[in-house]
Amino acid sequence: MVQRLRIRYAKRGRMRFTSHRDVARALERALRRAQLPMAYSAGFSPHPKVSYAGASPTGVASEAEYLEIALAEMREPDDVRRALDAALPPGLDIVEVVEAAPGGSLGERITASRWRVELREVDAGEAEAAIERFLTLGTAPVERLTKDGTRTVDARAAVVHLAVGAAEAGGFAPCAILDLVVRHTTPAVRPDDVMTALRQAAALPTPVTPLVTRLAQGLLDETPSTTDGTPDHPVRLLDPLAADAAEAPPH
């Protein structure tokens, strides 16, 4: 292994229905089609070295998924971006490739996610009222069916920010678009857990299955700041690839 690359990719359109395993298979095949000089694990059944930083749930679109690959030869990150993007099916799109700078793992730089939740046939005012009630709750226990049976998570504690965003011109109407920032916890609280809490604790009707997109992942910056570059937003996520990009050697 001579080079580690960190990759941001998007799951768009119908590709949101891929599971994490589907994405992993598609990616490994695309790596072979793109003829990238992958580093392989040793052993009886060698596998290309790919590691994934948390995957969005099946059915959820994403603009910000992250993974890291190891190459056996040096490659220009932007060439890798183009080659891999061309080899992947449309909808699985490579957004950014940077060479990993020494020190600091992706995992350490990803502590929260920003989600966009589109609620068709829900009035924005109704959604605002439900959110107001939800935010006053101390806890919001919701049950979720997992492989190991039903488990309960607190959907309130992990929520850092929840508000109704601006409606989009030309979109569905009525439609409420929620801006949601959730801290990564164990067990994870997913957007559908928050939606369950909004339905249960705050009586928000959701006649149509919400369309969820992960907009960003990163380090949650909890220091209050007025000069953080996003003055219109109270919560900031730091780009997990920014440090690598800043240290990138000139090619």
Add this chain to the structure above:
Amino acid sequence: MPVQTIFDRLEPLLPSVSKPIQYVGGELHATVKDWDEAGDETVRWCLMYPDAYEVGLPNQGVQILYEVLNEQAGVLAERTYSVWPDMEAVMREHGIPQFTVDAHRPVKAFDVFGISFSTELGYTNMLTALDLAGIALHARERSDDEPIVIAGGHAAFNPEPIADFIDAAVLGDGEQAALRISDIVRAWKQAGRPDGRRGLLMRLATDGVAYVPGLYDVDYLPDGRIRRVSPAEAGVPWRVSKHTVMDLDEWPYPKKPLVPLAETVHERYSVEIFRGCTRGCRFCQAGMITRPVRERSITTVGEMVQRGIAATGFEEVGLLSLSSADHSEIGEIAKGLADRYEGDNVSLSLPSTRVDAFNITLADELTRNGRRAGLTFAPEGGSERMRKVINKMVTEEDLIRTVSTAYGNGWRQVKLYFMCGLPTETDEDVLQIAEMAKHVIAAGREAAGRKDIRCTISIGAFVPKPHTPFQWAAQLDWETVDRRLKSLKAAVMNDRNYGKSIGIRYHDGRPSIIEGLLSRGDRRVGAVIEEVWRDGGRFDGWSEHFSFERWSQACERVFAGGPVSLDWYTTREREQSEVLPWDHLDAGLDKDWMWEDWQDALRSVEVDDCRWTPCYDCGVCPSLGTEIQVGPTGRPLLPLSPV
């Protein structure tokens, strides 16, 4: 007229069903063509494999036709698969019709709905798809704006049980037949669709490209047997013949195989290295109906694999055929591919290998770049006598020699396939399977010099199939099959020396009886299929969905008061003079030869392979104008020009 995609209506419902990825399409190399590429004269095919996406997507037949058709100007092909019951419920609740995964167009909007049947147990799934599509279940009730429903695949060699539901059936290789049908549909459209649907069906029937069951009358004798099958219209042929592609090098498909996002049962690039088999195993329908042997040359195989691997990124290459080690240049192919992919983590597999064609050099090439997985052989019969009856000319000495070499060269696991319920079989014949397995372990321990080697025996129940010498045989009742398998299991498990080294796998014999009903049934079985489907029958090939009671009770209701029954169709031996439901469908095999071969079977007389002994007059080559095409060509697999 443009046809609307249903995806916008489907998408919000997908999060509520299991594995939604199987319904969204978007596979690498999926093709979506302009619906009106050639205006109204565009010939539009919807191809279906009537099982779940994970099983149907890798199907070679569908992938080949999909590519062949889409390459044609003015022709388009999309795919659909069986939806799981949870999805069926959602579609019914929301009024979503059966759709293609390519452009999510409703199946009913296509001109031709082609369904590929590898097994008869997919028949109920066809009814689900027709019903969800809004296409009339019965062919005779269909109107001019509904597609022509065409069955293909091996099960189409006796389509009589589904004669009520299909408009036509195509026998044999589909590549040229699908293009011929496209030409006929286009010409009919260009002529202004004379005589509507019936006019098109007449064109298909009189051309000979397809069998149109609705244009034939079947008369029965009072005892239930068929009196005769005859054309109902002038110009409709008495017999319909199968199609045979004679030069596989001219049809190197699939070139760009579909690479799914969802996980499927075969994740590999598959290339057929030859079609047909003349080994002459008497139970084997595939071997009988795909004659003669036509090899793909080593050069074409090499090119197809190179392009296929580059286009897909698959890590495994499957060299497919009915008996892959029989290819005249299999050694050179395996060595050439192993050389080419040395160090690339691309492995080779040879899914069907005969004991007597196997050698260790070949096995070493196959495992050079991959893991040394288990070896699988199919002696089929446990006793020497049984193997003579079925014409599986493999001796126990052959088998012991082969497995000893394998165990001696580092293999630890050998799998052996057998059948139970073969004609003339006795309890003792089945118990001989246990003896054979013990001999394998004994020889293996000696060859390997260690005790931790294993042998797994897997036993399936024999189902007599149309167009085979066993088409006249009585199928063994499932109670006897189950009893014999239980005593076999006891004989294996109770052996103190070897029992722990032998694994045994089998299923209960009841699904095979239903497969037998559907394999050798006639048009009267259609009502049973429909009854079972109305009673909830779905995915009958899946043990968790199959219900023997549903089928046997439907038989009782449908056949009540008549001369036929489930037993009549399955466990009854047929006489030479009986008109069989598929006699008017021509696989090229001479019926007198088949009867002689059946009599030879009963006398344990074997017949040799015509590739290396003189022709024994099975009838295929002269009646269809075909001939055996085998190498060797003497050419190397490499070098290849860089792509």
